[in-house]
Amino acid sequence: MAQQLVVGAGLIGRPLAERLAARGDSVTIATRSTSPAQGATALMLDASDASAFSRAAEGAATIFLCTNPPYTDWETDWPPIFSAAITAAASSGASLVLMGNLYPYGTPTGMLTEHSPEKTTEKKGRIRKAGWQEVLAAHRRGDIKAVEVRASDYFGPGSGGTAHLGSSFFSAVLESKTAHVVGKPNVAHSWSYLPDIVTTLVAAADYQGDWGRIWHVPSGTHSRQEIVDQLNEIYGTKGKVSGYPQWLLRSLGMVSPMMREVWASSYQFVVPFVIDSTETRRELGVKATDWTEALTTTADSYRAQSD
Secondary structure: OOEEEEEOOOOOHHHHHHHHHHOOOEEEEEEOOOOOOOOOEEEEOOOOOHHHHHHHHOOOOEEEEOOOOOHHHHHHHHHHHHHHHHHHHHHHOOEEEEEEEOHHHOOOOOOEOOOOOOOOOOHHHHHHHHHHHHHHHHHHHOOOOEEEEEEOEEEOOOOOOOOOOOHHHHHHHHOOOEEEEEOOOOOOEEEEEHHHHHHHHHHHHHOOOOOOOEEEOOOEEOOHHHHHHHHHHHHOOOOEEEEEOHHHHHHHHOOOHHHHHHHHOHHHHOOOEOEOOHHHHHHHOOOOOOHHHHHHHHHHHHHHHHO
């Protein structure tokens, strides 16, 4: 029975801990607030504290780093977390699996693969890029064994109102109202289903091949307009979608730090933002959940909440 440490109990960390526990692993889920997960032991942990992180990782086969500070805190919070995770992996001998995103790539000029250049100029992208490069350098020195799993914008039951394809979007469409979104509604975008993210993390941790690389979560690619049309057809609704003008997002960012960060990463929604996961499907054997199944499961979860 493998011992696993999951750091973070959000929409990815909690179901990941529960998936690992369900297959028989001994799982500790570590957060600042000792948030629980079914079948796992809850632990209070400040992930930026290298000594505490190292103690928590003792005996672990794998450290899954799934925490995610608020956008506005990335500059201060992420660097010490990355550093502490490396220290914990090195001292414990645990493999390190990072839950990442696509921000390091910057504005794409075509489909994004695991080997696309990391050319971001945006602050959050630079932070995530620097963190992965620090982890990768430690891996290449032989200090640790590490890998990063990158997902596009997530969706799924419980994804909340702040997600680009979250409760606010689904609720508006299912009530035949207009969903207001960042960027251009007709632009193709890849969407990662939460259960598929968890599946990819587990498969990446179990992989017996070469580490020190990136895996992309198999994802569905659809514009928000296409998704609205699909939902309307399935549920008989008359929902619509409208994009916020870029000038409005920029103006709001002048008075709201959070909106400033939303505007800064809105480039992902004004051009096609599509990822390729051929290597994940071939090497890890992970494939995306059927799109209609994922979409209706998510929509039905919000419909149930409104009943």
